Amino acid sequence: xxxxxxxxTGVITLLMNDxxxxxxxxxxxxxxxxxxxxxxxxxxxxxxxxxxxxxxAKEQMGGKGKEKISPQVTQVRHEPYCPKCGRFLxxxxxxxxxxxxTGSVKITEAEFATLAFTPNKAVTxxxxxxxxxxxxxxxxxxxxxxxxATSLEAYGIVLYVxxxxxxxxxxxxxxxxEKPRVGVLxxxxxxxxxxxxxxxxxxxxxxxxxxxxxxxxxxxxxxQAIPALANKSQLDKTINRLAGSxxxxxxxxxxxxxxxxxxxxxxxxxxxxxxxx
Numbered sequence: 001x002x003x004x005x006x007x008x009t010g011v012i013t014l015l016m017n018d019x020x021x022x023x024x025x026x027x028x029x030x031x032x033x034x035x036x037x038x039x040x041x042x043x044x045x046x047x048x049x050x051x052x053x054x055x056x057a058k059e060q061m062g063g064k065g066k067e068k069i070s071p072q073v074t075q076v077r078h079e080p081y082c083p084k085c086g087r088f089l090x091x092x093x094x095x096x097x098x099x100x101x102t103g104s105v106k107i108t109e110a111e112f113a114t115l116a117f118t119p120n121k122a123v124t125x126x127x128x129x130x131x132x133x134x135x136x137x138x139x140x141x142x143x144x145x146x147x148x149a150t151s152l153e154a155y156g157i158v159l160y161v162x163x164x165x166x167x168x169x170x171x172x173x174x175x176x177x178e179k180p181r182v183g184v185l186x187x188x189x190x191x192x193x194x195x196x197x198x199x200x201x202x203x204x205x206x207x208x209x210x211x212x213x214x215x216x217x218x219x220x221x222x223x224q225a226i227p228a229l230a231n232k233s234q235l236d237k238t239i240n241r242l243a244g245s246x247x248x249x250x251x252x253x254x255x256x257x258x259x260x261x262x263x264x265x266x267x268x269x270x271x272x273x274x275x276x277x
Contacts, residue, residue, distance in 0.1 A: 004029060004219055016242040021235070029219050031138075032212045039211075041104070044082040045095040048104045054081035056088055117173070117180040125169030125185050127161070134168060134184055138208045143176070145185065145202040159200060162187040171204070181206040194251045 006027035014021040042051050056079045080089040096112050097104040147155035162169065162185065169185035183206040192198040216222050229235065 043097040049084040051080040053078040139205045141206045143204040
């Protein structure tokens with residue numbers, strides 16, 4: 001079994017209004033990976049071994065006329081390589097394959113062409129109650145759903161129904177940017193601090209492929225038994241005292257830390273430039 005490597009190791013301290021509740025020494029593992037068991041790959045047609053793109057130096061003989069001819073490396077290219085056969089492959093030796101739980105299944109280019117999805121200009125969104133399942137799957141990419149001028153009334157109806165039912169509209173298949181996606185329509189309320197105005201907007205959340213989600217029980221740290229809480233009564237008192245005064249998350253803090261650093265550095269450089277004038 002492949003050894004699982006943590007993406008981050010450290011301590012997370014849970015705070016309630018700046019009061020430390022617990023310090024969690026933990027490791028973070030990626031919850032997603034390659035879709036299993038069905039995913040496409042390139043294989044050596046002869047042995048069905050997954051090929052690797054490996055650097056190959058191409059040599060060209062140098063020298064002209066009666067001059068001494070010597071090999072010279074002119075370029076380095078990535079070419080398909082079969083680790084089982086131990087050699088580089090020609091283009092016609094590489095095939096597509098579907099990875100299954102029992103191994104690779106080779107398919108022809110004609111069969112691969114049948115897997116193409118045709119862009120659809122009309123899809124159905126079936127109303128469901130919003131539960132923990134969608135949140136557990138997670139959002140792969142978010143899209144704003146904005147109406148044309150002739151469809152404002154329908155847009156208002158959709159916003160009202162999703163708000164009144166607190167539901168989501170499930171779309172089984174829609175091709176966006178040549179990629180088939182599954183997702184949900186949902187009503188979001190953007191706070192004023194985010195864009196300078198408070199507004200309701202309809203979004204389509206393309207969901208993460210559930211086939212790429214990893215079972216948390218497959219990680220070594222998940223098998224440990226959680227002990228009974230020794231200080232539960234004291235913890236309940238702290239929760240009752242502080243829970244009612246919990247603040248909302250500040251959206252301005254939900255920015256990529258690197259982008260925040262770049263903004264601060266740019267601001268500092270501008271201020272230094274102004275002070276030198």
